[in-house]
Amino acid sequence: MKSDFKKIAFDGVIGSNPTLKLVLGTCPTLALTTMAMNGIGMGLAVTFVLICSNVLISLLRKVIPNQVRIPAFVLIIATFVTIVRLLLDKLLPDLYESLGLYLPLIVVNCIILARAESFASKNGVIKSAADGLFMGIGFTIALTLMGAVREILGSGAIFGVKLWSFSIGFFASSAGAFFTYAVFIAMFSFFSSLISKKRKKTNLPLPEENNDKGVN
Amino acid sequence: MAEFIMIIVSAVFINNFVVVQFLGICPFLGVSKDFKSALGMGLAVTFVMTLTCLITYPLYTFVLVPLGIEFMEIIIFIFIIAAIVQMIEMALKKFSPTLYNAMGIYLPLITTNCAVLGVAELVIDQAQMMALLGIAEMSMGVAVLYGLFAGLGFTLAIVLMSGMREKITRLPINKHLKGFPIAMITACFIAMAFYVFALVI
Numbered sequence A: 001m002k003s004d005f006k007k008i009a010f011d012g013v014i015g016s017n018p019t020l021k022l023v024l025g026t027c028p029t030l031a032l033t034t035m036a037m038n039g040i041g042m043g044l045a046v047t048f049v050l051i052c053s054n055v056l057i058s059l060l061r062k063v064i065p066n067q068v069r070i071p072a073f074v075l076i077i078a079t080f081v082t083i084v085r086l087l088l089d090k091l092l093p094d095l096y097e098s099l100g101l102y103l104p105l106i107v108v109n110c111i112i113l114a115r116a117e118s119f120a121s122k123n124g125v126i127k128s129a130a131d132g133l134f135m136g137i138g139f140t141i142a143l144t145l146m147g148a149v150r151e152i153l154g155s156g157a158i159f160g161v162k163l164w165s166f167s168i169g170f171f172a173s174s175a176g177a178f179f180t181y182a183v184f185i186a187m188f189s190f191f192s193s194l195i196s197k198k199r200k201k202t203n204l205p206l207p208e209e210n211n212d213k214g215v216n
Numbered sequence B: 001m002a003e004f005i006m007i008i009v010s011a012v013f014i015n016n017f018v019v020v021q022f023l024g025i026c027p028f029l030g031v032s033k034d035f036k037s038a039l040g041m042g043l044a045v046t047f048v049m050t051l052t053c054l055i056t057y058p059l060y061t062f063v064l065v066p067l068g069i070e071f072m073e074i075i076i077f078i079f080i081i082a083a084i085v086q087m088i089e090m091a092l093k094k095f096s097p098t099l100y101n102a103m104g105i106y107l108p109l110i111t112t113n114c115a116v117l118g119v120a121e122l123v124i125d126q127a128q129m130m131a132l133l134g135i136a137e138m139s140m141g142v143a144v145l146y147g148l149f150a151g152l153g154f155t156l157a158i159v160l161m162s163g164m165r166e167k168i169t170r171l172p173i174n175k176h177l178k179g180f181p182i183a184m185i186t187a188c189f190i191a192m193a194f195y196v197f198a199l200v201i
Helices: A002-015 A026-032 A036-059 A066-091 A093-102 A104-108 A110-120 A125-155 A174-202 A207-215 B002-014 B025-030 B035-067 B070-095 B097-103 B107-111 B114-123 B126-133 B140-168 B180-200
Strands: none
Touching: A002 A125, A026 A036, A026 A093, A026 A104, A026 A125, A026 A174, A026 B025, A036 A066, A036 A093, A036 A104, A036 A110, A036 A125, A066 A093, A066 A104, A066 A110, A066 B070, A093 A104, A093 B114, A104 A110, A104 B070, A104 B114, A110 A125, A125 A174, A174 B180, B002 B126, B002 B140, B002 B180, B025 B140, B025 B180, B035 B070, B035 B107, B035 B114, B035 B140, B070 B097, B070 B107, B070 B114, B114 B126, B114 B140, B126 B140, B140 B180
């Protein structure tokens, strides 16, 4: 049981990171990473929707008929997005303004529908909630890191605090968004292949991991 | 007339949906491997976007606002889009099987395309639309025109992308850059090209 959660946590944050490995939900990633703060805001909004929709879909997975599952999932997701939107409008109007159009577009964010389809509709409630949480954390970390890099290079600031007057306008523009994202994915792929190579070299037989797999 | 041209230039070039506003990136990266399917996807999206604006704009202004239930917009819009896509699919299957076979696989994907929900959400935001297009008043005609030309802007970007990607696949590329990273670097160059339009005007 414990190793299950370990696996979910590892998969969500690193193993199949939704932004860097699966490349899902690209629209908000490219549009909102001009500032690190926007990355955190968007990440947390998506995490909230992911956890809620995963829990509800997992609870209803035996009730929803298979033929109409996609419209049912979309309806559940749209409901939670509306809740987030109304909450943010009241509680954090500044963040609501800066997320703008991309807040209602969480409905069509592929990450949420993909997790509903491939995880929540097949697993129990607690596992689905954990999956939503860690996938959301993986998304938030990736967005915040990209936002920080683009904010430092593009406007010489971090979290809105000015560091120096030097800045490269390219990274704040839309072309810079594509470039930064490309570099992030390539670096992620490079480092993960480096780590897996090292692991293979040091302990070839992998006795413990084999045991773990048997239990699962 | 000047207004008309302004809408076209703004929707297609200055505020291009894909490379400036980052809407519809998933099909832009996913369905741009060859020219033919890119063009098919672009035109299918354009059609759905126009139809969506034609239905959602009057529905929002004349039904949701008078009733005071604007907060239901997301749920209602996504269902309208899903219904439009479903109806087009059924109509194509019945009346033009050749077109259905050519476009069939892209149609279900359009429901979850951010560009479609994005245009529906954008045209009801009166203040932002007026600032974007430099017009004095928002109307039904402007909404539908914007939907049509934003869709054509999407088509232009995805077709340009497919042309470049067809050439790039023949080059030797580092294995870590293969796939999405190199596609995004290609998109980076297209974005730079579109950025020039904003400077000129």
